Amino acid sequence: xxxxxxxxxxxxxxxxxxxxxxxxxxxxxxxxxxxxxxxxxxxxxxxxxxxxxxxxxxxxxxxxxxxxxxxxxxxxxxxxxxxxxxxxxxxxxxxxxxxxxxxxxxxxxxxxxxxxxxxxxxxxxxxxxxxxxxxxxxxxxxxxxxxxxxxxxxxxxxxxxxxxxxxxxxxxxxxxxxxxxxxxxxxxxxxxxxxxxxxxxxxxxxxxxxxxxxxxxxxxxxxxxxxxxxxxxxxxxxxxxxxxxxxxx
Amino acid sequence: xxxxxxxxxxxxxxxxxxxxxxxxxxxxxxxxxxxxxxxxxxxxxxxxxxxxxxxxxxxxxxxxxxxxxxxxxxxxxxxxxxxxxxxxxxxxxxxxxxxxxxxxxxxxxxxxxxxxxxxxxxxxxxxxxxxxxxxxxxxxxxxxxxxxxxxxxxxxxxxxxxxxxxxxxxxxxxxxxxxxxxxxxxxxxxxxxxxxxxxxxxxxxxxxxxxxxxxxxxxxxxxxxxxxxxxxxxxxxxxxxxxxxxxxxxxxxxxxxxxxxxxxxxxxxxxxxxxxxxxxxxxxxxxxxxxxxxxxxxxxxxxxxxxxxxxxxxxxxxxxxxxxxxxxxxx
Amino acid sequence: xxxxxxxxxxxxxxxxxxxxxxxxxxxxxxxxxxxxxxxxxxxxxxxxxxxxxxxxxxxxxxxxxxxxxxxxxxxxxxxxxxxxxxxxxxxxxxxxxxxxxxx
Numbered sequence: 001x002x003x004x005x006x007x008x009x010x011x012x013x014x015x016x017x018x019x020x021x022x023x024x025x026x027x028x029x030x031x032x033x034x035x036x037x038x039x040x041x042x043x044x045x046x047x048x049x050x051x052x053x054x055x056x057x058x059x060x061x062x063x064x065x066x067x068x069x070x071x072x073x074x075x076x077x078x079x080x081x082x083x084x085x086x087x088x089x090x091x092x093x094x095x096x097x098x099x100x101x102x103x104x105x106x107x108x109x110x111x112x113x114x115x116x117x118x119x120x121x122x123x124x125x126x127x128x129x130x131x132x133x134x135x136x137x138x139x140x141x142x143x144x145x146x147x148x149x150x151x152x153x154x155x156x157x158x159x160x161x162x163x164x165x166x167x168x169x170x171x172x173x174x175x176x177x178x179x180x181x182x183x184x185x186x187x188x189x190x191x192x193x194x195x196x197x198x199x200x201x202x203x204x205x206x207x208x209x210x211x212x213x214x215x216x217x218x219x220x221x222x223x224x225x226x227x228x229x230x231x232x233x234x235x236x237x238x239x240x241x242x243x244x245x246x247x248x249x
Numbered sequence: 250x251x252x253x254x255x256x257x258x259x260x261x262x263x264x265x266x267x268x269x270x271x272x273x274x275x276x277x278x279x280x281x282x283x284x285x286x287x288x289x290x291x292x293x294x295x296x297x298x299x300x301x302x303x304x305x306x307x308x309x310x311x312x313x314x315x316x317x318x319x320x321x322x323x324x325x326x327x328x329x330x331x332x333x334x335x336x337x338x339x340x341x342x343x344x345x346x347x348x349x350x351x352x353x354x355x356x357x358x359x360x361x362x363x364x365x366x367x368x369x370x371x372x373x374x375x376x377x378x379x380x381x382x383x384x385x386x387x388x389x390x391x392x393x394x395x396x397x398x399x400x401x402x403x404x405x406x407x408x409x410x411x412x413x414x415x416x417x418x419x420x421x422x423x424x425x426x427x428x429x430x431x432x433x434x435x436x437x438x439x440x441x442x443x444x445x446x447x448x449x450x451x452x453x454x455x456x457x458x459x460x461x462x463x464x465x466x467x468x469x470x471x472x473x474x475x476x477x478x479x480x481x482x483x484x485x486x487x488x489x490x491x492x493x494x495x496x497x498x499x500x501x502x503x504x505x506x507x508x509x510x511x512x513x514x515x516x517x518x519x520x521x522x523x524x525x526x527x528x529x530x531x532x533x534x535x536x537x538x539x540x541x542x543x544x545x546x547x548x549x550x551x552x553x554x555x556x557x558x559x560x561x562x563x564x565x566x567x568x569x570x571x572x573x574x575x576x577x578x579x580x
Numbered sequence: 581x582x583x584x585x586x587x588x589x590x591x592x593x594x595x596x597x598x599x600x601x602x603x604x605x606x607x608x609x610x611x612x613x614x615x616x617x618x619x620x621x622x623x624x625x626x627x628x629x630x631x632x633x634x635x636x637x638x639x640x641x642x643x644x645x646x647x648x649x650x651x652x653x654x655x656x657x658x659x660x661x662x663x664x665x666x667x668x669x670x671x672x673x674x675x676x677x678x679x680x681x682x683x
Contacts, residue, residue, distance in 0.1 A: 020322060023330070026337055027318035028549065030557020031594070032311065032345055033615055033626040039338045040629050043331060050327050067326045091560050137625065144618075147570065148563025155559065240325035240383060247441050249325035249383070288650065342630050349614040352596060358616060359593040415613065565594060568618035 003179035004117075005059045006079065007186060009069070010176075010222050011112075012052030013080035016070055017230070018101060019045035020237055021088055030091055037137065041098070044130040051123045071241040075230045082221040083166035085230045089159070092145060092152070096159035099138035100167055103199040104192060106135045111187025120185060139203045146207025157209055164212040169219040171196075176222070250373060250400040250463050250489070251306035257298045259475035279480050284410035287353035295479050300354050301370075302481060303412055304361040307347035308372035311365075312546050314340045316380045317389060325383060329433070333386065336426055343419045350411040366551050374532060375462040377540035384437055384444075384451035390430015392452075392459040392497065398423050399493045400463065408480035431500065438504045445505075452501065453509045460524070461532040463490040469529070494522050595644055597623040601631055602639040609641055617642070 022042035029035030053066040083101060088094045109131055112124035145152045171193040173181075181188035204211060220226065240249070265273050271290055278285060285291055314337050321337065324330035348358045364370035375393050380386060401423065405416040437448040464470065464486035476482035494513075501508050512525030534540065594616035600609035612631050617623035623642035632638045 016327075023321045023334060026321055026334065027314040027341075028553045030553065030560040031616070032341055032348070033617065033630065034557075034560075035314075036338055036341045036345070037626065037629045039334055039341070040633070043334050043338070046327065046331050046334070050331075053327075070327055071325075091557065140621070140625075141564075144564050144567040145560070148567040149559070151559050152563030152566075236322045239323055244325075244441065244443060247325075247444055249329055249436060249440075288652065345615055345630055346613050352614060357593055358596075418612075561594065564618045564622070568622075571619065 001176075002059065003176045004183075004185060005056055006176045007180045008052055008056035008059060008120075010079040010081075012049050012056055012066075012069070013078050014084055014101075014105075015045045015049035015052060017078070017080045017233065018084040018098075019043075019049055020233060021084065022094070022098075024088060025091075025094065038094075041134055041137070044127075044134070048123070048127045048130070051126075055119055055123065067241070071238045075226050075234055076224040078224060078226065078230060078234070079222050080226075080230075081166070081169055082218050082227055083163065083169070085221070085227055085233060086163060086166060087229055090155065092155040093159045093162070095138060095141045095145065096156060097163055098134070099142045099203070100160075100163060100200070102131060102135045102138045103203075104170055104196050106131050107192045107195045107199070108187065111192070115186060116184035135199075139199075142203050142209070143207045146204070146209040153208060156207065160204075160209060161212045161215070165216050165218045168217040169221060172219060174222070250396065250486075251302055251309060255298060255301045255305065255476075257475040257479075258294055262474050262478045276478075279408045279478075284413065285408050286410045294475070295481075296354055298476065298479070298481060299409055299412065300351055300356055300361075303347055303351040303354070304356070304364070305371050305373070307344050307351060307361070308365045308370055309376065310340050310344035310347060312372045312550060313376045314344075315546055315549055316376055316378070316542070317386060319380050320383060320386050323383070324386075332429055336390070336429060339422050339426065343422070346415040346418055347412075350409075350415040353411045362554075366547070366554055368538065368547060371536065373462060374535045374540065375458050377535050377543045377546060378455070378458055379542050381454070382447050382451060384434070384447040385455065387430050387433030387437060387448065388451040388455040390426050390428075391434055391500070392430075392455050393462070394423055394426040394430060395497060396459050396462050396489075396493050398427060399489050399496075403483040403489075406480075406483060434504055434506075438506065448504070449506050452506050456509050457527065457531075458535075460490055460494060461527050461529075463487075463493065465529065465532070466527070491521050494524055498522055594618050595646070597627075597642045598645050598648055599623070599627045599631055600641040600643070601627070603632075609639065614645060 019042045022038055022045070026035065026039050026042070029038055049070075050066045053069045057064040057066065057069055083097060086093075086097060106128070109124045109128040113121055113128055115121040115124065142156065145156045147153070171190050173189050177186075177189045180186040181191075201211070241247075263272075265276060268276060272292055275285070275289070275291060275295075278289075285295075317333065317340075318337050321330060321333055324333050348361070351361060352358055361370065365372065375396075380389070398420065401416050401420055405413055405420060407413050407416070434448050434451075437444040467473075467485045467487045470486055473482055473485065498508065498513065510525045512523065514523050515521075516523045535543070538544075595618070596614055597617055597620075598614050599612050601612050602609045615623065615626050615630055617626050620642060624640050627640045627642055628638075632640070
């Protein structure tokens, strides 16, 4: 097992799966301007996914490119967090998921920008610029929706409560994470907990939303143990390449 | 194309002599190629016609996102996915530019949008057809955006400033769309036998709707004389349709695909392609709401609107709260 | 919100903003169009997404359409008519409550 490869797949798969989820909103958003904005975020994440996965393919050294990795791995070989594969739900569910992810993503990329691996640092620096905007956006929306109408507050609280069990997995260390931290490739997973928590606290306070209580922690995504949602997502994503093996598109 | 069934209400076009001084000055500007702007005096018929035409155009962009967005999650490579997302996003942007233009004429965007949702306002017939395969995405870019370009480039010279300027912005982005579609078709035609068949099948289904999309034949289109005099409509439907066909047939030949029209033939004497009879009954059927996807398109737009109401209201409520808080701070 | 507001679409509508972009250093801001947003910060964000696709080095101004003061078109030397100072001629940016007739 190649820890750097595993780590890169985790990064790429998070962006890929989340981008795919957001892309499903295209044309169905609550307002034209918002539709455009969310699709922009999806495009940014797709771009980041392609960079991470391309690098992963190179590191693996078996000739797999970004498409081979995206379209021809089964679910148990995907390394994304459980959070990003949770369903879109209503727009508030999507924004809550995005906010929780963005707050983590931003601190992660800040750490990766200092990576001992030049390519990782380069990709992270580019992504960090985009994610700064994502954070601004999703935090702003959390505040507006939390402190909007009574209906929106209730919806956002419910969304937060539902997603909370998926917000711990990314702080847990494992062999891959420990190796990458030791090599200076990436910040140690537990080191992101406090900054993430501080960011989230600040926003939830302004959003008039309560920190959810403990309802268990779910894990397994990074090791390839996913929820039932991922299979359906991959079926849709991978259909054409599976139906026409070997074809060029 | 976007002026499908947009009637000016004028039975005859008045001469300059017949007009009163205000209208004569207005028409004089148009004749001299001077743009009419939002604050200028304009006949009510001109304003109403523009409102209907521009809003139809805007609705077409917004509804037009749906058939292509249908394939974003299934795009066959990450690069194609990114390009398709960017294209659909462009269409959202075009919708926005056009809604902006129509708002300069004194309608609110939400009001014109509610007319779309209720079925009162129309949008281009072409978006009522389904996207059944990946090749449809290629065909749409190649044929539908191709038709749109033929239609939109002249509108860059129309008499109403905000509409003309919106069109310039749209046209800049549109040629990327057509090229992207053609390139998809090319890749399929150079691919496996199944892919080539997929491409031919898409052309078979999209050809006739794409040429009908330019609107009814000139002899069937009454009352376009006033739109022409007002320089809202600059070419006849048949002129634009012919231009599109003439430029597209060689492209199909390049792809190695056959156009599903046995009567299609180069006419040396005319210097244009002759083409077969269009099924206008089918076209009007679709315009009237009975096409393959009319219900679904309208349902999707209504669903997004209804389910997004809480979001729009919440954002407004929050903004109002913030304003109040700022006022209290200053006080 | 009052009952009549709930039924009048224009009153629920996000306000209209005019957008001006400076696309390159050294150039002046140019009017590019309009969009709807609930406040200035959102207007700028949306303008970035719609009108610049987030290119760097771009300056954006957003102004509420209702706040733009415009001159009247017209060739006469006469004083501008103050009552005509709104940017759009047509009277739809002043939504009227339901039940008000002839306006």
